[in-house]
Amino acid sequence: MNISTLCLGILALGEASGYEIRKRFEGPFRHMHEPSFGSIYPALAKLTRDGMVSCTVHSQEKRPSKKVYSITPAGRLALRQELESALPGPDRIRSDFLVTMLFSDILSPDFIDAAVTERIAFYNELGAVLQSNECGGNAGREFVRGYGMAVCRAAVEYLETVQRSTQDRETLTAA
Amino acid sequence: MNISTLCLGILALGEASGYEIRKRFEGPFRHMHEPSFGSIYPALAKLTRDGMVSCTVHSQEKRPSKKVYSITPAGRLALRQELESALPGPDRIRSDFLVTMLFSDILSPDFIDAAVTERIAFYNELGAVLQSNECGGNAGREFVRGYGMAVCRAAVEYLETVQRSTQDRETLTAA
């Protein structure tokens, strides 16, 4: 799965500009992928060259004009073939947080505590964003939303349990 | 957080070869990072050049000889400074599975069902690997293990709930 396929998929749900595609992965989809502008714009250019999408320039008042892309029938076909060509592979994860925690023995307890506290706040916020995003309509969107919420909840629960047990230990040591 | 820092951290837990570093991220750590050989070997070469690690060749009978790397005092200092220089940023996730599910409306129900079933099996297996890995000793390792297990459990629960409700709907439709 490359960024071209990802863009094609988003455009299958409705036309959008490169900027708008990126924005969709900041709100309620940011737990599944976060493509950068540096990969989205070249991907759209290539898709246009290959006839998978068509592009029309929309002039806007008081804003820069934007290029709105629409998926073509050829694009829709290619998208289905690409997605169904194989079962999705395992998620690629790079968690700086978990790496930091893995080496917690050589770091200061205050730093570790701050990292955990920040992470709890982060997942609480993400959970709230997912919950408030009613979105409706599309079953796929609902699934992704529900998945994100389930994982967020589990992460917060685990982090809070660990934090409480750490605090208890400190209280005991102090006493 | 780059691969150099990651390697330095692993070496802070004990000396290892490039191959062994990779292996550690296949078993119980594969939910946090999966660095490739193509990034590990250049990283180790650079760390050696910079005096962060030292390298000795171990000849082995009936096996290729290997280069075993050890962290130096300078490396230990640099690792702490690097890790404590900022709180860890958000996880970078690329989930082909969630992307596929997002576009489930335009894919065949059989394919979606197969993808969900496969994913349940995957997380069940990962959960089992994490559980069986007693590891002990290091608090960081315990934390990462517990986190992985919590997330796995939540994912499986959610996926199974969705799958059951889909089956119920099919039963209703058939009746």
Place this chain on the structure above:
DNA sequence: GCAACCTGTATCGGGCTGCTATATGGCCCC
């Protein structure tokens, strides 16, 4: 007997991220 797989190191192409540039307008604060 030979195919398939494991240990082990290393390189290379290409994909992607993060940063920067560029242009324009709105908002806040001093």
Place this chain on the structure above:
DNA sequence: GGGGCCATATAGCAGCCCGATACAGGTTGC
């Protein structure tokens, strides 16, 4: 009122990283 910062919008580039490949010998399995 002007300086700084943020949002919209597109685009290019350096550098990091992944996946594939090469190479070499050993072991397991049929």
